[in-house]
Amino acid sequence: MPTPLVSPMRASRKMLRCARSGLLVLCAVATATAVSSASAQTTPASSASQAVDVDVPFIVSPPAVTQAMLDIARVNARDYLIDLGAGDGRVVILAATRYGARGLGVEIDPQLVKRAQANAKAAKVEARAEFREEDLFKTDLSPASVVTMYLLPAVNLQLRERLLALKPGTRLVSHDWDMGDWQPDEERSVAAPDKPIGKDKTSRVMLWVVPAQMAGKWCGTDDAEATLTVSQRYQKAEGKLVVGSGKQRSEIRFRVTLSGNAFVLPLPDGDIPARINGDELEFLSTRVHAGFKLRRAAEADSCALPQRLVMHSTLEGTNSQ
Numbered sequence: 282m283p284t285p286l287v288s289p290m291r292a293s294r295k296m297l298r299c300a301r302s303g304l305l306v307l308c309a310v311a312t313a314t315a316v317s318s319a320s321a322q323t324t325p326a327s328s329a330s331q332a333v334d335v336d337v338p339f340i341v342s343p344p345a346v347t348q349a350m351l352d353i354a355r356v357n358a359r360d361y362l363i364d365l366g367a368g369d370g371r372v373v374i375l376a377a378t379r380y381g382a383r384g385l386g387v388e389i390d391p392q393l394v395k396r397a398q399a400n401a402k403a404a405k406v407e408a409r410a411e412f413r414e415e416d417l418f419k420t421d422l423s424p425a426s427v428v429t430m431y432l433l434p435a436v437n438l439q440l441r442e443r444l445l446a447l448k449p450g451t452r453l454v455s456h457d458w459d460m461g462d463w464q465p466d467e468e469r470s471v472a473a474p475d476k477p478i479g480k481d482k483t484s485r486v487m488l489w490v491v492p493a494q495m496a497g498k499w500c501g502t503d504d505a506e507a508t509l510t511v512s513q514r515y516q517k518a519e520g521k522l523v524v525g526s527g528k529q530r531s532e533i534r535f536r537v538t539l540s541g542n543a544f545v546l547p548l549p550d551g552d553i554p555a556r557i558n559g560d561e562l563e564f565l566s567t568r569v570h571a572g573f574k575l576r577r578a579a580e581a582d583s584c585a586l587p588q589r590l591v592m593h594s595t596l597e598g599t600n601s602q
């Protein structure tokens with residue numbers, strides 16, 4: 282009589298999480314893996330030997346999909362990639378071998394960690410491709426320039442707030458599962474005839490670029506009188522820019538899409554690129570007067586020209602009479 286790979290209690294926890302995620306195919310694989318080793322012969326080889334309690338079963342991304350995940354993120358040698366739920370290590374290893382990137386694969390199953398480490402060694406990239414036995418919910422994601430995931434919808438949603446708080450410009454890639462109402466910046470469909478699950482042998486590969494925080498109020502710096510008020514939902518922002526006062530006052534309403542910390546302000550006579558660096562927002566066009574910058578302000582702050590500058594210009598006016 283074959284021994285069950287995991288305890289019935291663990292199996293039912295896994296089934297419960299799966300059921301909550303609404304993912305029938307992956308649930309079927311996870312459950313088959315959990316309850317009977319006899320069924321292991323009929324489940325995909327990739328998931329057959331998993332004996333730990335996991336949030337997502339081990340299913341590999343086919344090679345074409347792994348490649349597409351790195352392509353969509355434009356991975357390069359400067360990147361540090363973290364793969365959450367690294368399986369046999371293929372995503373991190375391909376990033377290291379093909380692009381010279383450094384990476385970390387986080388995996389809860391110790392057997393898979395060993396397998397990934399052996400694969401990295403065989404590919405001669407063990408110095409750049411590290412694998413760690415760790416719960417992905419505890420991983421410090423702050424060093425990543427790219428985060429890759431082949432998880433489950435519910436797990437993506439659990440991670441979403443932490444992902445949104447990463448450095449603006451960090452690229453996030455998910456195989457098949459989205460981020461709820463946070464729309465991807467880019468999406469591709471990839472033919473995957475060797476996909477171990479599902480009838481439709483096609484995978485979705487999606488990219489999100491973590492947007493800078495633009496929401497709130499911004500004031501002109503130095504003698505540039507301007508107020509920018511912005512509301513934001515993920516990478517979509519809209520608001521109002523008021524420049525000058527009195528007869529010189531002009532007002533622009535806008536909608537922009539942030540790509541990391543960059544956006545383009547559409548004006549009737551041409552677009553103006555802009556960039557957010559922490560608490561500073563800079564327009565990068567010579568059409569806007571040189572060095573036109575705004576600084577992040579509190580909601581209650583007034584962006585009116587500082588009194589000293591008003592007095593200064595009044596005094597200048599007096600002197601010249």
Ligand SMILES: C[S@@+](CC[C@H](N)C(=O)[O-])C[C@H]1O[C@@H](n2cnc3c(N)ncnc32)[C@H](O)[C@@H]1O
Nearest residue numbers: 335336337339340341342366368389416417431
């Ligand atoms: C669908 S597989 C993806 C494997 C690989 N990233 C790929 O794309 O081929 C998900 C992996 O996540 C791992 N995993 C599940 N729950 C985890 C957790 N809480 N922390 C770390 N890894 C986990 C599983 O063991 C499995 O190897």
